[in-house]
Amino acid sequence: MELLWSDFLNSEWRDWRGSGQTEDRLDSGEWYVYMTKRWDLPPLGVERASKGAESAGAEKRESASDLPSETGTGSVIEAAAWAPRELPASAERDAMRAFRQRLLRMAQTLSEGRELTEADITALNAVMSAGPVTRRLLPAEAGGRSGLRLGHVPAGGGTAQWMAEVAASFAATAAIGDGTRVHFCDNADCRWVYYDDTRSRTKRYCEDRTCGNLMKVRRFRARQKLER
Numbered sequence: 028m029e030l031l032w033s034d035f036l037n038s039e040w041r042d043w044r045g046s047g048q049t050e051d052r053l054d055s056g057e058w059y060v061y062m063t064k065r066w067d068l069p070p071l072g073v074e075r076a077s078k079g080a081e082s083a084g085a086e087k088r089e090s091a092s093d094l095p096s097e098t099g100t101g102s103v104i105e106a107a108a109w110a111p112r113e114l115p116a117s118a119e120r121d122a123m124r125a126f127r128q129r130l131l132r133m134a135q136t137l138s139e140g141r142e143l144t145e146a147d148i149t150a151l152n153a154v155m156s157a158g159p160v161t162r163r164l165l166p167a168e169a170g171g172r173s174g175l176r177l178g179h180v181p182a183g184g185g186t187a188q189w190m191a192e193v194a195a196s197f198a199a200t201a202a203i204g205d206g207t208r209v210h211f212c213d214n215a216d217c218r219w220v221y222y223d224d225t226r227s228r229t230k231r232y233c234e235d236r237t238c239g240n241l242m243k244v245r246r247f248r249a250r251q252k253l254e255r
Contacts, residue, residue: 028224031066031196036131036220043217043238053120069184119186126190134220137206151194158191214238
C-alpha cells in the first residue's frame with residue numbers, strides 16, 4: 028500500500044533490476060505533474076498541455092525514463108492533463124531533499140518498532156505549520172452515509188504546502204497507523220518504501236510481480252550454482 032509520504036520518499040528512484048541506475052525525481056517536471064494528480068496537491072507552476080496526454084502509472088516504474096507511462100506495476104490513474112512550466116527553484120528542491128532524508132530516517136525508526144524522538148515530532152510539526160489548511164464540508168466519496176464529509180483543504184501553495192501535506196500523511200501513520208507495517212523492499216537494489224496492509228504483515232517486497240519474481244529467480248540461480 029502506497030501513501031502520500033511513501034510516494035514522496037520513493038522519488039529517490041533506484042533501478043530494482045540491479046543496473047545501478049538512479050534518478051532523483053525531484054528534478055523531474057513529470058513527477059510533479061503525477062503527484063499533483065495522484066494526491067490532489069496544489070499545482071506547482073504548471074499549465075495545460077496539448078491534447079493527447081498519455082496515461083500515467085501510479086506505482087513503481089519499469090525504468091527511470093518512463094514517468095509518466097501508460098502502465099505501472101500497480102493501479103493506473105487518469106492521464107495528467109498538465110505540462111510542467113518550470114521546476115521549483117533549486118533552493119526549494121534542496122529543502123525538499125533535506126526533508127525527504129529526515130523523513131526516511133523517521134520511516135526507518137517506525138519500521139524498527141521504535142518511537143519518534145521529540146526532535147522528530149518537533150520537525151514534523153514545524154513542516155506542517157508551514158502549510159495551513161481550512162476545514163470544508165464536502166461531498167462524501169462513494170458509500171458515505173450522509174453524502175457529506177469534513178475535509179481539510181490546503182490554504183496555501185508552493186513546495187512548503189506540499190511538504191506540509193506529506194508530513195501530515197506521515198504523522199497520521201505514526202499516530203493512528205502501525206509503524207511496524209512500514210517496510211523497505213527486501214530487494215537491496217530497490218529499497219522501495221511501502222505500508223504493509225496485509226493481514227500477516229509478512230510482505231517482503233514492494234511488488235511480487237517485479238521484485239518478488241526477480242528475487243525468486245536470483246535464489247534459483249544461486250542454488251543451481253551451488254549444486255554444480
